[in-house]
Amino acid sequence: YSRHTLQSYLADLAELSQFLKKQVGVQNFEPAKIDTLLLRHYASSLFGRYQAASIVRKISSIRVFFRFLVKQGILEKSPAESLSLPKVPKKLPHFLIQDEAKALVEVAPEGRDRAILEILYGAGLRVSELSGLNIENLNLEEEWLKVRGKGNKERIVPIGKKAGQALKFYLLGRKSGPVFLSQGGGRLTVRSIQRIVKSWSLKAGLKKRTTPHSLRHSFATHLLEEGADLRGIQDLLGHSSLSTTQRYTQVSLQHLMEVYDKSHPRA
Structure with missing residues (x-):
């Protein structure tokens, strides 16, 4: 991954951590204690605050993170796979004549x-x-x-x-x-x-x-x-x-x- 992509992933995970701490009372970000229900609660909180493309990126960041943990043997199964993504309206590229x-x-x-x-x-x-x-x-x-x-x-x-x-x-x-x-x-x-x-x-x-x-x-x-x-x-x-x-x-x-x-x- 590029440095910019990694920075985006870290920012998205930090936002998830803050949400779990403030809204759910999860003080320590322990992946083993995070289930699909918690992640769905977080995902639903994004609607109304972000555009569809940003929500897709944030959820994708979470999926990548948990897939990595499964690959490393830290988790048996990812709780993020069943998270649904909003449809992003296709925009035609903006160009100059x-x-x-x-x-x-x-x-x-x-x-x-x-x-x-x-x-x-x-x-x-x-x-x-x-x-x-x-x-x-x-x-x-x-x-x-x-x-x-x-x-x-x-x-x-x-x-x-x-x-x-x-x-x-x-x-x-x-x-x-x-x-x-x-x-x-x-x-x-x-x-x-x-x-x-x-x-x-x-x-x-x-x-x-x-x-x-x-x-x-x-x-x-x-x-x-x-x-x-x-x-x-x-x-x-x-x-x-x-x-x-x-x-x-x-x-x-x-x-x-x-x-x-x-x-x-x-x-």
């Missing part, structure tokens, strides 16, 4: 932030992948980079001339270490990258809420609009399932319908 993406990338001057925007839009990386990039992962002559994505899987992603040029300008001959550095010289965090994207989107005059992930969605949607093969997009994004990538066909169709409705005299 091509002119908006161009405006966002080009509003930043040459340097670190320009390189970040070029890579997010030009390579479709997840923000955690961007943060984790090392200079050793780059091949700027052949214009590709190597990333380690979900499930610790490596993939090669082309970056194109503009992103390559932005990286060369920013790196200024650095040969090793993290690609993107903070002002203090450490690796740039996911949160910092999110703030950078938000800041430049405001400066570009974008009215849409823009995140690193919406640039990833824009990357995929624009490839599809220009005729790219769905399997190829799947490989570029690092999706393990084609069904995940197929969401972009819905986005592209929705966008085409909006263009038609606005532009065609018979719409």
